[in-house]
Amino acid sequence: MRSFASDNNARVHHEILEAIIRANDGDVISYGDDVYTQRAIEKFKEIFGKDIDVYFVYNGTGANVLALTAITKPFNAIIASPMSHINVDECGAVEKSSGCKIITVPSSDGKIRIDDIKKLLHAKGVEHHSQPKVISITQSTEVGTVYTVEEIKEITKFAHENDMYVHMDGARIANAAASLNKSLREITKDAGVDVLSFGGTKNGMMFGEAVVFFNRELSKDFKFVRKQGTQLHSKMRYISAQFEALLSNDLWLKNAKHANEMAQYLEEKVKEIDEIKLTQRVEANAVFAIMPRKAIEKLQEKYFFYIWDEEKDEVRWMTSFDTKKEDIDLFVEEIKRAMRDF
Structure with a gap:
């Protein structure tokens, strides 16, 4: 996973x-x-x-x-x-x-x-x-x-x-x-x-x-x-x-561009979920969002990620050079499922 x-x-x-x-x-x-x-x-x-x-x-x-x-x-x-x-x-x-x-x-x-x-x-x-x-x-x-x-x-x-x-x-x-x-x-x-x-x-x-x-x-x-x-x-x-x-053949740039693009794709998908609030501009490869604590706990049963701010129930989701759109699609489905339960 x-x-x-x-x-x-x-x-x-x-x-x-x-x-x-x-x-x-x-x-x-x-x-x-x-x-x-x-x-x-x-x-x-x-x-x-x-x-x-x-x-x-x-x-x-x-x-x-x-x-x-x-x-x-x-x-x-x-x-x-x-x-x-x-x-x-x-x-x-x-x-x-x-x-x-x-x-x-x-x-x-x-x-x-x-x-x-x-x-x-x-x-x-x-x-x-x-x-x-x-x-x-x-x-x-x-x-x-x-x-x-x-x-x-x-x-x-x-x-x-x-x-x-x-x-x-x-x-x-x-x-x-x-x-x-x-x-x-x-x-x-x-x-x-x-x-x-x-x-x-x-x-x-x-x-x-x-x-x-x-x-x-x-x-x-x-x-x-x-x-x-x-x-x-x-x-x-x-x-x-x-x-x-x-640093050869722009590998550093290709990796970074892909990670950033995957964060933007995740941002677009998460924006479709009304109950989730994005808290920072997505400019690199990180997405920060606030969602109900019970939904966070449910989602963490399937996916590992960090709670950034415990008081605000703010989470951090990171993408990398090898993150795929299919990975994000599956993740977003689990987010929606967790949100429906609470």
């Missing part, structure tokens, strides 16, 4: 598996000094330009933690959305490792805005307060919305004018680029982002993420930060080979 809980639940794309198998041939030098890693880094440079630094890590938490640790000091503060992954779903890892305080600003749609960030700058220069140093945004956001290029540029301009950096949690960066019909470079480097956590796992890879520095002044010591942060993979070729495949 198809799960609509998370794109993490999806299988590995067959082209990624084939790349791993091809890499599994003989001995190569470990810790990234291999041809697979060099080719994968070149793929990133083809997309973002030669003047970047790229480091591969195991997972998204590792990417976020190390990226933010590398560009802050323990007395700094990181500004983020209250629903951001670094604030909610990483068990305090960023604060523990960086020593920084995460300060959240209000958000109902996953995005944060300059008017709210401005209110925190009174602390700058005051020795009694954590010093704001990084604005961290998620693209696409935790509720499936997407920052426009103009919105990102506004944030990065404000950050740089106030001696701050911008970190982007791009666990679903591919879905955002597909949604905006923009290149990966346009929504990151060209928009002024300093460092990006580039996601692969949610878009068809088995494991592995990348930390991409567009501001190379910030990456000088990152190889030591990565090692000390336990994210240096000895058999690096198995991460690198996946990224080489993902």
Whole structure:
């Protein structure tokens, strides 16, 4: 039975598996000094330009933690959305490792805005307060919305004018680029982002993420930060080979486009059910909805998915690169059946 809980639940794309198998041939030098890693880094440079630094890590938490640790000091503060992954779903890892305080600003749609960030700058220069140093945004956001290029540029301009950096949690960066019909470079480097956590796992890879520095002044010591942060993979070729495949022949884009289209298809089907209220714009590969708790419980007997907000009975349904229309049709029939029972 198809799960609509998370794109993490999806299988590995067959082209990624084939790349791993091809890499599994003989001995190569470990810790990234291999041809697979060099080719994968070149793929990133083809997309973002030669003047970047790229480091591969195991997972998204590792990417976020190390990226933010590398560009802050323990007395700094990181500004983020209250629903951001670094604030909610990483068990305090960023604060523990960086020593920084995460300060959240209000958000109902996953995005944060300059008017709210401005209110925190009174602390700058005051020795009694954590010093704001990084604005961290998620693209696409935790509720499936997407920052426009103009919105990102506004944030990065404000950050740089106030001696701050911008970190982007791009666990679903591919879905955002597909949604905006923009290149990966346009929504990151060209928009002024300093460092990006580039996601692969949610878009068809088995494991592995990348930390991409567009501001190379910030990456000088990152190889030591990565090692000390336990994210240096000895058999690096198995991460690198996946990224080489993902970034070849627009596989990353094809996967993301399909996931987004399936979310839009699910949205269309759910809109036909009057008793269900959609709560967020469907811009990437997530659908958020409110439905009766009894119907949720009935539906969960057949399908695995998460309740996003217990108080509001709001659920999250995610689609992935291998979700099919038939999967959604069956799911919607079960939704209707659960709603009829209550």
